[in-house]
Amino acid sequence: MITKLSHAMVYVLDQESAKDFYTNKLGFELRSDITMGEEFEGSGQGFRWLTVGPPNQPEVEYILADCAMGHSPENSEAIRELVAKGAIGGGVFATDDCHKTYRELSERGVTFLAEPAERPYGIEAVFRDDSGNWFSLTQAR
Template sequence: MSHHCLYVLDQDSAKRFYTEKLGFEVRYDVAMGEGFEGSGQGFRWLTVGPPDQPDVQIILADVRMGHDEGTAEQLRGLIAKGALGACVFVTDDCHKTHRELAERGVVFLSEPAERPYGIEAVFRDDSGNWFSLTESRMSST
């Protein structure tokens, strides 16, 4: 997998969160232009990714991208209340990464805790999407 679509409430705010707080790099930030999807509004293709994983891109998508206004409004509500889980970020040291991210202003829903699979802390982005920050104890084989 090279791309993961993540719906956000505000692309500019999300761009700042993912670059300034999580330390990701902007891969693309391109206006696709009027009528690109036939909707007449166009859309912005905004992707970010971890510096050490150049083949990974997270699409920070406006909820309107590919959706009618009714569906976009439903997505806004689900995102804002944290009903959508996004993904897992793996770290070699959950306690250390938790401290570093918290110092940058990342809001955690749970502190690092022992789990059957390793140590996990859970945080939300500025839209409401939640993520697991995990130091895995499981073998990859």
């Protein structure tokens, strides 16, 4: 039986830049930053396992994954292209005060695609990470 979600993957164009964005701009905690061996990838080079998460949600980790992780070169390039042009939504982040969080994140340099607005489900703003992934920032009703 599945009991909970523990990890979610977000493909990023540059893991070091993404680490800075998620920790310094969004305020997430660094959870893991290790290099896995070739036995996991078969490439002989291994890969970087980089995870972050919101400070008040220690049971959830977002994997900031290189687009090549687990993919053929052709699929890796297709994923990179989709991420870079902003075609992939990464999910919804909850906040108690959308307007306040919008102001705080804007001051830290986060790019918003939509300012906070009333929706049937609450107040929502939409932002992009430094790779191009977009996220909803939502204050529930």
